[in-house]
Amino acid sequence: MNIDLVKRIVLPLLVLIVIIQVWSGIAHTVEDFPTPSDTYVAAFGGINEFDDEVVGVLSDPFYIENVDDKGIFWQIMESLKRVFGGFALALIIGVPLGLLIGMSKNAQYAFDPFIQIFKPVSPLAWLPLLLFIFQDINLTAISTIFITSIWPIIINTALGVKSVSEDYMNVAKVLQFTPMEKVVQIILPVAIPFIFTGMRLSLAIAWLVIVAAEMLTGGIGIGFWIWDEYNNLAYHNIIIGIIIVGLVGFLLDTIMGLIANYFDYTKKGRA
Amino acid sequence: MSEFLSLKNVEKRFPISGKDDYVAVTDVNLEIKKNEIISIIGHSGCGKSTLLNMIAGLDMQSEGSIELNGKKIRGPGPERAVVFQNHSLLPWLTSYQNIEMAVKKVMPELSSIELRARVEKYISMVNLEHAKDKAPGELSGGMKQRVGIARALSINPEVLLMDEPFGALDSLTRANLQEHLMRIQESVKNTVIIITHDIDEAVLLSDRVIMMTNGPDATIGEILEVNLERPRKRVELQHDPEYIRCREAILSFLYEKFAKEDE
């Protein structure tokens, strides 16, 4: 067996052991802090420290008790729906706007100051305002994600357009391409890898933001679920929530990365 | 003698902030005949590219006029195809697709069968059948440049403009491409304007060599007629008195009359 592969499996396991040790240490010092084994039982079911039989959070992630009481799978789906809703909206508006800013100096001058000012604002700062406008949890969360996602998409799209080399544009000029042909045949192929980089960044931030946004808006969703478990004093579920959020975020990023590579001509042995 | 491509009192100034304009080239007068092969030679920075870009329509002259078939050139167009120094193939398309894109745009009336036949014809003209489905990133420098030439020729231009097409290549590949170009030219008989730094290349390829003085205010210094029969054979030419005369004329122009100290 390949020695590198062994290292890739063994070394993280060593770190995992250290993490569990530290975690146990904290659980012994902080009162009511869940131990790793409590958390395991809470996640997958079994007999807890009070000798009670419990059903794990992950043993039945698909249950639906009523609208407010659903399994963890549905909580995640709810959050993902909002993330992708806001993300899709940001794409639909951000990509054309980025193309425009990249292609036109005037558009760049017009929009750049606002992008610079709004980009550093935490999307959560918008949340109260959005809640006031929409009076609806879902719309508020989606529009928060929209505001989160749009900046990296605009900026990277514009950057992609700017990186189109003068030579390619000269080819287009000699062939007398229409503006539309220039966009489709020259600018987009160059810009697409940049757009996907922007999308990947956006999606990662959106997933960060949704957890916090849902804690504030309440209702349903993985963020609110974690907050709810805090209110229920079910601290082990908070830890489970954190791990799940991490895994889902990792999965999202990996999938986005694969899609991005698929569309990136420079990553196909073509330079 | 039909006036095919004519440059009259052409001048190009570049604005420089806070100073007077930089006059790159001035007072350029040139008549180019149909099917003539012209090379432009001169020291770096004398305005060769500037001149070619104005003929291509990628840049506008500040004074004077450039006419093709009696019509003023107002912008770029496919009747003046350009082969760029750095090939400028689109890296996300294969060789075939790069040529296809150009033919499709310039000859939209072609059926898909005719389109295919045309693209294949120009690919085989540069002997690249084996590389037609490769992306530019997978080709050698010489092969890329051949695709660039095929792309330029495939749209049936009236003038082929080449800005140091072989400048980035090693001397063996360069010689090979010169042979390619001469062979193609035998059958296609285009009007060609080729910028070069290479004296042998200029003499070997052209009917006339335009020698440019140094900038600023660069202009045409001398025009040399190359009276050599075609097809020309590189090896045989080495001892040909006419070839030697032409070489010496260019050498003396570039290194005696208009030598550039800072090179």
Ligand SMILES: Nc1ncnc2c1ncn2[C@@H]1O[C@H](COP(=O)(O)OP(=O)(O)OP(=O)(O)O)[C@@H](O)[C@H]1O
């Ligand atoms: N856009 C521009 N703005 C200002 N000056 C320019 C511009 N383009 C070219 N020049 C100047 O005009 C002169 C001629 O440039 P050009 O590129 O035509 O030279 P060249 O003969 O092609 O040189 P080389 O052999 O190095 O390619 C140079 O001095 C250059 O600095």
Ligand SMILES: [Mg+2]
């Ligand atoms: Mg040049």
